[in-house]
Amino acid sequence: MIIRNKFTDSRFYEARETSLPESREMIHHSVNAHNSLAEYPGFKLQENLLQAADIISREGSALAEMLAQESGKPVKIAIDEVLRSQEAFRTAASEILKSNGETRRLDTTHSGLNRITYSNPIPLGPMLYVASYFSPLFSTAIRVASALAVRNSVIVKPSTLTPATTDRLQKIISDAGFPANSVQVARAAGFGNVTKFLVESHEMKILSFSGKWETATRIAGIGGLKKYIMEIFGNFPAIVWDDADLDTAAEQIARSAFVTSTYTGHHLQRILVHQDSYEYLKNRLMEIISHLRVGDPMDPATDVGPMISIEEAKSAENFVSVARSLGGNILTGGTRTDSIMMPTLIENIDTTSYIWNNDVPGPVTMIAPVSSVSQAIKIANDAPTGISASIFTSDMNTAFFASEKLAFPTLIINDFPDYLPDSIPVSGSGKNWTYRHGIRYLMDEISGVRETVIKR
Numbered sequence: 001m002i003i004r005n006k007f008t009d010s011r012f013y014e015a016r017e018t019s020l021p022e023s024r025e026m027i028h029h030s031v032n033a034h035n036s037l038a039e040y041p042g043f044k045l046q047e048n049l050l051q052a053a054d055i056i057s058r059e060g061s062a063l064a065e066m067l068a069q070e071s072g073k074p075v076k077i078a079i080d081e082v083l084r085s086q087e088a089f090r091t092a093a094s095e096i097l098k099s100n101g102e103t104r105r106l107d108t109t110h111s112g113l114n115r116i117t118y119s120n121p122i123p124l125g126p127m128l129y130v131a132s133y134f135s136p137l138f139s140t141a142i143r144v145a146s147a148l149a150v151r152n153s154v155i156v157k158p159s160t161l162t163p164a165t166t167d168r169l170q171k172i173i174s175d176a177g178f179p180a181n182s183v184q185v186a187r188a189a190g191f192g193n194v195t196k197f198l199v200e201s202h203e204m205k206i207l208s209f210s211g212k213w214e215t216a217t218r219i220a221g222i223g224g225l226k227k228y229i230m231e232i233f234g235n236f237p238a239i240v241w242d243d244a245d246l247d248t249a250a251e252q253i254a255r256s257a258f259v260t261s262t263y264t265g266h267h268l269q270r271i272l273v274h275q276d277s278y279e280y281l282k283n284r285l286m287e288i289i290s291h292l293r294v295g296d297p298m299d300p301a302t303d304v305g306p307m308i309s310i311e312e313a314k315s316a317e318n319f320v321s322v323a324r325s326l327g328g329n330i331l332t333g334g335t336r337t338d339s340i341m342m343p344t345l346i347e348n349i350d351t352t353s354y355i356w357n358n359d360v361p362g363p364v365t366m367i368a369p370v371s372s373v374s375q376a377i378k379i380a381n382d383a384p385t386g387i388s389a390s391i392f393t394s395d396m397n398t399a400f401f402a403s404e405k406l407a408f409p410t411l412i413i414n415d416f417p418d419y420l421p422d423s424i425p426v427s428g429s430g431k432n433w434t435y436r437h438g439i440r441y442l443m444d445e446i447s448g449v450r451e452t453v454i455k456r
Contacts, residue, residue, distance in 0.1 A: 001187055003164055006072035006306045006339060007296050013070065013164040018186045023194045026155055027203045029181035030126040033153040036179040038123055040151060042096050044177075049093035049149060052176035056086040056141075059172075063165065067137055068297040070164045072306040072339070073263040075298055085141035085169075091439040092145035098440070106453070114456045121447040123151040124227055125205030128198050130219065131166065132210045133159035133308050134233070134265040139210050140166050143229075144173065144183055146442040152206065157186045157195055161308055191218070199223050206446050210265060229445060231437070233265035235359050236386035238417045239376045239402065240281055242274040244392035248414075250284040252392075256417040257365040258289060258343040259303050266387060268417045269360060270351075271367040272376040278369040282347065285367070286332050289343045306339040307362050316341045316362035323355055323366075333363070357383040373398055374405075381407045387437075390417035 003013040018026070056063065063085075064078040073081070101120040106112030127147050131140055140156055147154045158166040166185055173183040188194035198204065199219055208229035209216050216230045238256070240249045256268040273281050297305030307313040317336040323346050324330060333344030343363040349356050351368050370376040380389055390412040391402045399413045412419050420437070 001160060001163065001189075003070055003161070005069045006308060007069075007298070013066075015163050015167060015187050018188050018194055020193050020197060023186055023188070023197055026181075026184050026186055027126070027198070027201050030153045030155055030184060031203055033179050033181040034123065034126050034151070037148070037151040037153060037182060040179070045149060045151070046093045046096050048177045049089045049096075049145060052145075052172055053086045053089035053093070055172045055175055056082065056089065059168075060086070063137065063168065065298065066168065067165050068305070070162045071133060071136060071263060072297055072308060074259075074302040074305045076300055076302070077260060077263065078297075081135055081138045085138045088138070088142045088145040088439060092149040092443070095440045095443055096149055101449075115453055116456070117451050117453045119449050119451050121150060121444075122450045124446060124448050126153045126155065126203060127206035127208060127446060128201075128204040129154060129156045129208040130195065130199070130211070131156060131158045132233075132265060133162040134210065134263060136162035137165040137169065139231075140169055142439065142442065143208055144169065146439055147206075147446060148173070148178060148182060149439075150443050150447045152446055153181065154183045155186055155198060155204070156183065157188055157198060160187070160189050163187050191215075196222065202226075227446065229442075231265070233267075233359065234386035235267045235269035235383070236388050236390075236408065236417065237270040237272055237380040237383070238268055239370075239373070239380065239389070239391040239393075240271065240273045240277060241373070241391065241393040241395070241398055242277045243394045243398075244277070244414070245394070246277055246281050246392075247284060249392040250281055250288055252416050254285055254288040254292075258292060258363040260418060261365075262304065262307055262341075262362050264418065266418060267359065267361075267365075268390075269365050270356065270380070270383065271365060272370050272379055273367065275369040275371050278367075282331065282345075282367060285345055289332050289345060292343055294340060294342060304340075304343055304363055307341055308339075310339045312361050313339045313341045316344075316360060316364050319355070319358075319360040319364060320344055320346070323349060326350070326353065326355060328355075328366075331367075351379045352382070373401060377402060377405045381405075388412055388417065388420060390415070 001015045005012040060082045063082045067078040068075040103118040106115040129143050170183050170185045206227040210231045213232050261267040292303040294304045320334045328346045329348045331345040333342035335342050341362040346366045349366045388410040389406045389408040403411045
């Protein structure tokens with residue numbers, strides 16, 4: 001398995017694919033590691049999690065460069081992902097102190113007289129994480145840190161496009177002092193025999209996945225009875241009202257729509273602007289885009305690097321061609337060079353059309369005017385629901401109205417539309433999210449509870 005630098009196409013990393021017999025051994029080792037973790041004292045878990053965070057901190061620059069080469073993410077953005085991964089382990093270590101169970105009286109009913117119960121969190125068992133190439137370090141770090149904090153072992157199957165940082169994270173876990181095979185990496189292409197075997201295994205008690213709805217459905221269809229933690233990619237809207245700070249809104253929207261969106265699974269793809277502010281915001285966005293630096297992700301000045309592959313870049317280019325054929329006006333960008341797609345802003349797209357609601361990879365975003373908050377909310381809600389929406393306004397009544405009516409688990413007001421701190425319980429439903437995100441809440445999701453009832 002040869003991994004190439006996404007900008008230069010030179011050989012960057014090489015890893016051996018996992019065989020089917022090796023995957024069987026991995027499951028055996030994961031069960032043994034889970035049993036070892038089950039006996040692990042809490043203070044030792046904390047020490048190891050903090051040690052992992054320290055190692056990530058010491059290796060921050062090297063990890064960011066590795067991430068930039070394997071994913072195309074500009075190194076200055078990759079540094080943020082490394083910091084966020086480091087904090088995942090620190091937060092998990094601190095949350096161990098809060099997961100000591102609880103005691104409850106049962107005399108709220110006649111049958112509970114003279115009885116109390118206490119509950120303790122217990123590990124569910126080994127977890128399989130089938131990862132995507134989006135945010136490959138952080139998405140793995142948050143799941144691994146949460147799983148280890150509640151004494152679950154993990155097998156990670158990274159994307160074949162981005163296994164390098166996952167391999168390095170596995171080594172960091174080992175160096176931090178966790179029991180052998182607490183985290184293992186299965187390198188397998190697509191949905192072949194190895195992936196299918198791991199997904200079907202009854203020994204894997206938790207199955208986590210990041211990616212598209214169609215793949216999640218396939219996994220759930222063959223995985224059998226187990227705990228599923230599904231993060232489904234999608235797009236989300238930003239609403240900009242006429243009383244907002246338009247310059248600030250433009251800066252923050254440009255960051256989410258054109259800089260970070262290429263490298264995460266959640267894309268600010270639809271911008272809805274009050275008609276009185278539409279021309280100003282549109283022109284301000286075009287001005288900001290014109291100053292974005294596009295090119296080598298290893299250059300600290302680069303804002304937008306290559307996409308994960310030429311195929312993905314061609315897909316974004318084709319989306320723009322379809323938009324143009326449907327009457328869309330390409331305000332800026334719209335061109336591709338190899339795997340680099342220029343930041344693209346499109347207007348005059350019918351907001352009831354398939355293309356408005358259909359996910360597009362890369363730095364491609366659409367903008368449309370609206371005349372009322374209700375209209376903006378209806379358009380936003382008509383699309384497949386993502387995990388968040390944002391609104392820019394100085395009127396808190398408008399903000400609270402949006403909070404009540406927008407069909408999204410999270411609303412961001414006057415801030416980066418993709419701002420999702422790992423300390424809040426971001427959740428979802430339907431085609432978008434099937435668990436609560438955030439270290440503390442994810443720890444709860446992948447833990448069981450044992451109740452002990454005592455009669456006095």
